[in-house]
Amino acid sequence: MRPWHDGVNALAAAIPLSAPVYLLMDLVGNPIPFVLGWFGGGSVRFTKGVPPPVESQLLAYVLVAMLGYVGTRKLVPKIKVYTLRRGISGKDLGKRGTSLADKDVPEALGIVPGAVFLICLTFCLVGYATTNPSKLLDCNSALLSICFMLFLGFSDDVLEWPWRYKLLLPTVASLPLLCCYDGSTSIVVPIPMRSWLMNEGSLTTFGWLLGHIVTVDQNANGAILNLGMLYLVYMGMLAVFCTNAINIYAGINGLEAGQSFIIGCAVLLHNLIEIRDNEAYRENHLFSIMIMLSFVGVTLGLLGHNWYPASVFVGDTYCYFAGMTFAVVGILGHFSKTLLLFFIPQVLNFLW
Amino acid sequence: MRPWHDGVNALAAAIPLSAPVYLLMDLVGNPIPFVLGWFGGGSVRFTKGVPPPVESQLLAYVLVAMLGYVGTRKLVPKIKVYTLRRGISGKDLGKRGTSLADKDVPEALGIVPGAVFLICLTFCLVGYATTNPSKLLDCNSALLSICFMLFLGFSDDVLEWPWRYKLLLPTVASLPLLCCYDGSTSIVVPIPMRSWLMNEGSLTTFGWLLGHIVTVDQNANGAILNLGMLYLVYMGMLAVFCTNAINIYAGINGLEAGQSFIIGCAVLLHNLIEIRDNEAYRENHLFSIMIMLSFVGVTLGLLGHNWYPASVFVGDTYCYFAGMTFAVVGILGHFSKTLLLFFIPQVLNFLW
Numbered sequence: 001m002r003p004w005h006d007g008v009n010a011l012a013a014a015i016p017l018s019a020p021v022y023l024l025m026d027l028v029g030n031p032i033p034f035v036l037g038w039f040g041g042g043s044v045r046f047t048k049g050v051p052p053p054v055e056s057q058l059l060a061y062v063l064v065a066m067l068g069y070v071g072t073r074k075l076v077p078k079i080k081v082y083t084l085r086r087g088i089s090g091k092d093l094g095k096r097g098t099s100l101a102d103k104d105v106p107e108a109l110g111i112v113p114g115a116v117f118l119i120c121l122t123f124c125l126v127g128y129a130t131t132n133p134s135k136l137l138d139c140n141s142a143l144l145s146i147c148f149m150l151f152l153g154f155s156d157d158v159l160e161w162p163w164r165y166k167l168l169l170p171t172v173a174s175l176p177l178l179c180c181y182d183g184s185t186s187i188v189v190p191i192p193m194r195s196w197l198m199n200e201g202s203l204t205t206f207g208w209l210l211g212h213i214v215t216v217d218q219n220a221n222g223a224i225l226n227l228g229m230l231y232l233v234y235m236g237m238l239a240v241f242c243t244n245a246i247n248i249y250a251g252i253n254g255l256e257a258g259q260s261f262i263i264g265c266a267v268l269l270h271n272l273i274e275i276r277d278n279e280a281y282r283e284n285h286l287f288s289i290m291i292m293l294s295f296v297g298v299t300l301g302l303l304g305h306n307w308y309p310a311s312v313f314v315g316d317t318y319c320y321f322a323g324m325t326f327a328v329v330g331i332l333g334h335f336s337k338t339l340l341l342f343f344i345p346q347v348l349n350f351l352w
Numbered sequence: 353m354r355p356w357h358d359g360v361n362a363l364a365a366a367i368p369l370s371a372p373v374y375l376l377m378d379l380v381g382n383p384i385p386f387v388l389g390w391f392g393g394g395s396v397r398f399t400k401g402v403p404p405p406v407e408s409q410l411l412a413y414v415l416v417a418m419l420g421y422v423g424t425r426k427l428v429p430k431i432k433v434y435t436l437r438r439g440i441s442g443k444d445l446g447k448r449g450t451s452l453a454d455k456d457v458p459e460a461l462g463i464v465p466g467a468v469f470l471i472c473l474t475f476c477l478v479g480y481a482t483t484n485p486s487k488l489l490d491c492n493s494a495l496l497s498i499c500f501m502l503f504l505g506f507s508d509d510v511l512e513w514p515w516r517y518k519l520l521l522p523t524v525a526s527l528p529l530l531c532c533y534d535g536s537t538s539i540v541v542p543i544p545m546r547s548w549l550m551n552e553g554s555l556t557t558f559g560w561l562l563g564h565i566v567t568v569d570q571n572a573n574g575a576i577l578n579l580g581m582l583y584l585v586y587m588g589m590l591a592v593f594c595t596n597a598i599n600i601y602a603g604i605n606g607l608e609a610g611q612s613f614i615i616g617c618a619v620l621l622h623n624l625i626e627i628r629d630n631e632a633y634r635e636n637h638l639f640s641i642m643i644m645l646s647f648v649g650v651t652l653g654l655l656g657h658n659w660y661p662a663s664v665f666v667g668d669t670y671c672y673f674a675g676m677t678f679a680v681v682g683i684l685g686h687f688s689k690t691l692l693l694f695f696i697p698q699v700l701n702f703l704w
Contacts, residue, residue, distance in 0.1 A: 144496040147496060159431075
């Protein structure tokens, strides 16, 4: 390992992060009045019951994410002593033939970013509770689902569950999320398929049959299908898919954390663009940004230790935690279909 | 071990449970119309937005608790194979001199009642979401705090954290609870101490000094102190105390689970009496009953395996999980001061 490796790696990590950071700086502009506003000074005033300005929220989330990065970065070397002592470790097959091949690499270090992430989000939750209680329920259920998966992932690393538990428990873990989902359950039908449902203002036979399971919006001339409960089932399956998707590409140094980092940056970029261009769903995207910023922060902190030559392995703990985090932002940010676009490599691997 | 031991143990377990069960049967009366009501029949009808009748809720919680009991009872022998394989086990010092002394006893089996409990409550949460959304936030934050403690407890059993983490993390885990607390932050001042605060309708010097930290209600003539933020701090400390309180008396077969079982039954009895006699805070006590019934169910399932001669140890996992559960019902059920009465042996040991 040569010293300039670190510089190259830092540069590589900066590439996916550059676009969201640029947009963030563009959105926030001059941060000083908002920072002053937190301490009761400056021109930005807070009113109880009214959410603070977007810029102020973004700045606070960035700050929490930075603390998350530093915390993970510093804690991983400390905690790896504990997992190594317990024998939760593996051999790195990618280092065969080198002098590092026989060294035990501590496993399941995903517990550190996971725990730091939970702590970060708990502080965001406190912020929500004091300024913007309308999103408190979403934030709670998001944390609950992620915490449940973190627990499941860590116990899987330690005890190695059989497959039936691994499929059953994520489904249960996603239930709180679905209970709190209050968004639309409708989907827009692609234009060429609309004529299958409606023809000259009346339902076709296929549309009539389909009408027994879902609601075809006859006013929209077949353009909108309200899936109702089926949409919730789809979202539950999305959660199970996401938790396993990160695990699909696993086993190479830095691959789990690396792909999560890139997907996280992509989601962040999507949210920031939506906030800039679209007033309507701003709150949902801000919520997603809150979660994603902390997530990207802790992932980056982990990546530094997990990159080749890895000094720690992330384990199922990290894969489950990361997957559930993406499912949570997709569902509660109301962009669960867009989310799947970011998962194309994993979807392809899954379908193969 | 003789076969009549099982019978004696079952009888011993039935004693603390008898009073709550009697009160439950008294409250519910004839269950048939309510059970029929769940399936859309019978004379009991549900209206959307209106909470279902108390009897119907109680019956549903009893059913969930029974499933929790059966699930824990069946799963513990299966899961103990996994923890034993990983070497998470200990020697039982209470069996020295017997033929069982050298046998490894699997540790950290509190993970089973914990996970079953979370699943039970998730289903209760789904029930809440569909019938009584006003308590959804409470239920989510309760589950979040308990899940966080379960995760912390299990990772402590596996990795053996130093003390500083064990004090810091329960504090963070209790934050979501405090954020969602919307009850009173006032306390009633005992009669002999009221004259210290107010004298002939005006504040005394002591009362005036105290008024800088808390709010003295001058209309109530010193009878009521509004502690505000201090009350939240007290509740946060209660959570930390409870999580460690069960651990104070630990180390003898069945002691952790046994004391939790008895405290659980006592809390249940308190709630049931309040529901019978007092209309005002019925919803909070029902919420507490929901949590406590599932908790008593899974604890009883565990106790069967943990009673002398124990075939499993419960570990810190169970102690933390049980303690946080009590803190949660105390805080969200708004009887945090009464709760401490049930913890008198632990408080004495703590102060000693």
